[in-house]
Amino acid sequence: MRPAQLLGLLASLTIVHLAPARLRAQGLECDRCHAELELLRQRTGSMARAEELLTPEAVLRGSAHGKLACTACHDGITQSPHALPVVTRRCASCHPAADSVWGGSVHAQVRDRASVGCPACHGVHDVASRQQLRTPAGRERGNARCTACHAGQQLPATDPHAGRALCAGCHGSHDIRGPELIGSAMHPLRQLATCGACHDSVAAVWRGDVHADTLRKLLAAGVLDEDPDALPGCTACHGAHGAPRGAAMARASVGRCAACHERFAEIYYESYHGQAVRLGSQAAATCADCHGAHGIRPSAEPPARTARARRVATCGACHPEAGARFVAYAAHPEPMNRERNPWVFFTFWAMNALLVGAMGLWALHTGIWWIRLVLDQRKARADQPRNAPN
Ligand code: HEC
Ligand code: HEC
Numbered sequence: 001m002r003p004a005q006l007l008g009l010l011a012s013l014t015i016v017h018l019a020p021a022r023l024r025a026q027g028l029e030c031d032r033c034h035a036e037l038e039l040l041r042q043r044t045g046s047m048a049r050a051e052e053l054l055t056p057e058a059v060l061r062g063s064a065h066g067k068l069a070c071t072a073c074h075d076g077i078t079q080s081p082h083a084l085p086v087v088t089r090r091c092a093s094c095h096p097a098a099d100s101v102w103g104g105s106v107h108a109q110v111r112d113r114a115s116v117g118c119p120a121c122h123g124v125h126d127v128a129s130r131q132q133l134r135t136p137a138g139r140e141r142g143n144a145r146c147t148a149c150h151a152g153q154q155l156p157a158t159d160p161h162a163g164r165a166l167c168a169g170c171h172g173s174h175d176i177r178g179p180e181l182i183g184s185a186m187h188p189l190r191q192l193a194t195c196g197a198c199h200d201s202v203a204a205v206w207r208g209d210v211h212a213d214t215l216r217k218l219l220a221a222g223v224l225d226e227d228p229d230a231l232p233g234c235t236a237c238h239g240a241h242g243a244p245r246g247a248a249m250a251r252a253s254v255g256r257c258a259a260c261h262e263r264f265a266e267i268y269y270e271s272y273h274g275q276a277v278r279l280g281s282q283a284a285a286t287c288a289d290c291h292g293a294h295g296i297r298p299s300a301e302p303p304a305r306t307a308r309a310r311r312v313a314t315c316g317a318c319h320p321e322a323g324a325r326f327v328a329y330a331a332h333p334e335p336m337n338r339e340r341n342p343w344v345f346f347t348f349w350a351m352n353a354l355l356v357g358a359m360g361l362w363a364l365h366t367g368i369w370w371i372r373l374v375l376d377q378r379k380a381r382a383d384q385p386r387n388a389p390n
């Protein structure tokens with residue numbers, strides 16, 4: 001704990017313990033007036049104003065500040081009736097750490113335009129504790145504060161996180177930034193930590209994935225300014241809001257794998273599986289059915305699901321009859337690539353040689369035939385008698 005934090009906490013605790021007794025002695029209980037709507041209306045002459053002023057102590061007791069006296073924050077009040085205006089402490093005076101982190105967020109930068117100060121997310125007298133935010137009702141209330149301003153960013157009902165996670169679980173709370181910035185919890189280079197905090201078993205497998213290697217290398221080299229859309233973090237496959245779930249995910253991800261692996265995707269779409277998937281098959285193999293979803297490795301490495309030794313098992317999940325010969329079928333046949341597909345390569349060239357050879361012979365034959373025809377015609381004309389009788 002830093003000195004400023006300690007000081008803030010000490011100050012608040014002192015007030016907590018001293019205030020209620022002193023206030024009661026001085027007849028300053030706020031409920032006497034601030035829990036009485038009619039009295040407030042009479043005193044202010046306005047129902048609307050009375051409603052604003054209505055602050056029963058019970059609301060505070062049910063909040064994160066349940067142990068604070070009213071005068072812990074309204075510390076300008078020392079007598080009854082109190083003077084106006086009432087001096088009130090800023091949230092930051094007791095929570096300096098939260099305030100300094102928030103100071104670097106996108107919300108602090110727009111505070112004048114949109115006033116995204118502490119109460120915009122926390123409320124004033126009904127501030128929820130972190131524990132309260134993690135109940136179904138607390139999540140709903142907390143997220144409603146975000147969507148009050150971000151109406152277009154509601155999680156659709158189909159999103160697996162709708163009603164089950166806080167917006168802040170993904171975006172962070174006081175350190176929210178545009179997702180393209182490395183400081184954002186949703187930057188691809190930070191997703192293993194952010195998404196992994198709730199999906200720890202997936203994260204454990206994904207740490208050994210070829211895509212995680214790529215991100216780790218960038219982090220180690222301090223390369224933080226790559227285009228986030230080109231980085232294979234969790235959302236590269238899962239998307240953002242409205243991500244598909246369950247069995248639909250593997251099928252939905254084909255387009256996403258394809259966006260980064262254009263060459264292999266192009267060949268896949270020419271293969272039997274690719275064409276069937278394109279026609280809407282729910283059974284034919286997607287990229288993830290063969291390569292796996294998490295823990296993908298290059299096929300040259302033995303642990304890869306597509307490694308030669310594991311292919312019978314991988315294909316066998318759908319082709320129970322699969323044996324060594326069956327799995328020799330090239331999933332991404334590249335006729336022009338001799339190293340990857342020697343058999344297809346040689347067959348391709350042999351077939352083409354045959355074709356070109358046959359066509360060539362035919363052309364040669366036709367050409368010679370034609371020349372002969374012309375010569376024959378000429379000869380016939382020459383042989384005709386020059387001075388035919390008239
Ligand atoms: C005797 C009745 C009474 C008591 C007791 C009382 N208040 Fe008030 N308070 C009022 C009235 C009436 C107003 C509205 C004044 C106005 O706007 O004209 C008010 C206004 C306020 C305001 C808004 C002031 C502003 O500047 O807009 C605050 C904050 C406040 N009270 C806090 C408290 C707290 C905290 C306590 C207990 C320590 C308390 N009051 C006790 C009657 C009372
Ligand atoms: C954690 C700090 C905190 C505590 C504890 C607290 N308040 Fe407040 N209160 C505030 C803040 C912040 C405001 C908003 C001040 C502003 O808008 O300038 C406020 C505003 C008010 C207002 C004015 C509302 C308005 O719209 O003008 C009243 C009345 C009030 N508080 C009464 C109380 C009473 C009564 C209690 C105890 C039951 C209490 N407060 C406890 C922080 C607190």
Ligand code: HEC
Pocket residue numbers: 091092095098099102107116117118119120121122130133142168169172173174176
């Ligand atoms: C954009 C919304 C937002 C704003 C603005 C905001 N907070 Fe928070 N704050 C949250 C959320 C959400 C949590 C809960 C995070 C969690 O539990 O994972 C939180 C947690 C807290 C906590 C408890 C945990 C911690 O980090 O210490 C404190 C204290 C706090 N906020 C104070 C403040 C203060 C003071 C301000 C203004 C300087 C502020 N907040 C501004 C959203 C916000």
Ligand code: HEC
Pocket residue numbers: 009011012013015064065072073089090091092093094095118119122123124127128129130131
């Ligand atoms: C007088 C000092 C004081 C002021 C002013 C104050 N708080 Fe607090 N706050 C506390 C104390 C003390 C706690 C309880 C800490 C605990 O239980 O660990 C607390 C707890 C919280 C928590 C819950 C933390 C958790 O871990 O669950 C949040 C959120 C919070 N405050 C936000 C605010 C906001 C927003 C404001 C301004 C409207 C504010 N606070 C004003 C002293 C204050």
Ligand code: HEC
Pocket residue numbers: 143146147150153154155161165166167168169170171179180186235239240241
């Ligand atoms: C499962 C994680 C997750 C949850 C939960 C989540 N988001 Fe997002 N959010 C994302 C991702 C990923 C993006 C896209 C980042 C990008 O644009 O590259 C995003 C984008 C955003 C953006 C920026 C949009 C833009 O076009 O720049 C806002 C604002 C936003 N979310 C608000 C919310 C709100 C409000 C909630 C709660 C109702 C929420 N998010 C819940 C992951 C999440």
Ligand code: HEC
Pocket residue numbers: 106107110114115116120121145146147148149150167168171173176177178179
């Ligand atoms: C009082 C209104 C308000 C509240 C409440 C609020 N925001 Fe914002 N938020 C904004 C504004 C304004 C911006 C800046 C948008 C811009 O620059 O276009 C912003 C920016 C963002 C961004 C960055 C968007 C981008 O593309 O750069 C994210 C993410 C975000 N907010 C998420 C949240 C989350 C999560 C919460 C709740 C914990 C929340 N906001 C609460 C008003 C709000």
Ligand code: HEC
Pocket residue numbers: 191192195196199202203206211232233234235236237238246247249250253288292293294
């Ligand atoms: C290369 C693409 C890809 C990446 C990167 C990826 N996933 Fe997945 N994920 C998938 C696919 C495809 C499925 C569906 C698997 C199935 O149903 O066969 C899936 C399923 C899931 C599931 C639900 C099923 C389960 O295994 O629990 C969760 C949760 C999940 N992913 C979280 C994550 C997280 C967290 C990350 C980042 C650490 C991540 N994913 C990275 C492609 C990916």
Ligand code: HEC
Pocket residue numbers: 160161164165166169170191194195196197198199234235238243244245246247
């Ligand atoms: C705050 C915790 C939290 C965070 C952070 C989080 N998730 Fe989730 N996620 C959940 C919960 C809760 C569910 C619903 C689980 C269920 O339905 O059993 C879920 C479900 C999912 C599912 C669907 C699982 C299925 O069974 O099909 C996927 C995929 C997923 N999350 C991916 C992600 C990704 C990607 C990220 C990061 C961008 C992320 N999650 C961040 C809590 C979280």
Ligand code: HEC
Pocket residue numbers: 210211214229230231232233236237253256257258259260261287288291292293296297298299
């Ligand atoms: C955001 C871009 C992106 C997405 C989406 C993506 N990848 Fe990758 N993938 C990469 C990068 C970058 C590498 C590492 C560099 C390389 O070797 O090509 C990689 C490597 C691989 C490798 C190993 C390649 C090799 O030559 O060693 C395989 C296999 C692979 N990805 C399969 C998939 C599958 C299957 C999916 C979809 C479920 C997918 N990828 C989604 C970017 C992506």
Ligand code: HEC
Pocket residue numbers: 254257258261264265268273285286287288290291297298299300306311330331332333340
């Ligand atoms: C039927 C199973 C199957 C499907 C479906 C499939 N692949 Fe492959 N993939 C393989 C096999 C086996 C290899 C290795 C042998 C080869 O190169 O043909 C491979 C090789 C690769 C490679 C080269 C790196 C390596 O591991 O050797 C990439 C990248 C790749 N696939 C991406 C994809 C993408 C993207 C899709 C979907 C658009 C996809 N694959 C669909 C089985 C499949």
Ligand code: HEC
Pocket residue numbers: 272273276283284285286289290311314315316317318319326327328329331
């Ligand atoms: C997710 C299930 C699945 C996986 C995994 C899978 N396939 Fe298939 N495959 C199918 C389906 C479904 C068909 C279409 C069968 C039909 O004609 O009804 C098919 C068709 C084929 C065909 C053409 C038709 C035939 O039966 O001869 C070949 C060849 C083939 N797969 C090879 C492979 C190889 C090799 C692998 C492993 C690298 C593999 N498949 C992995 C589901 C799968």
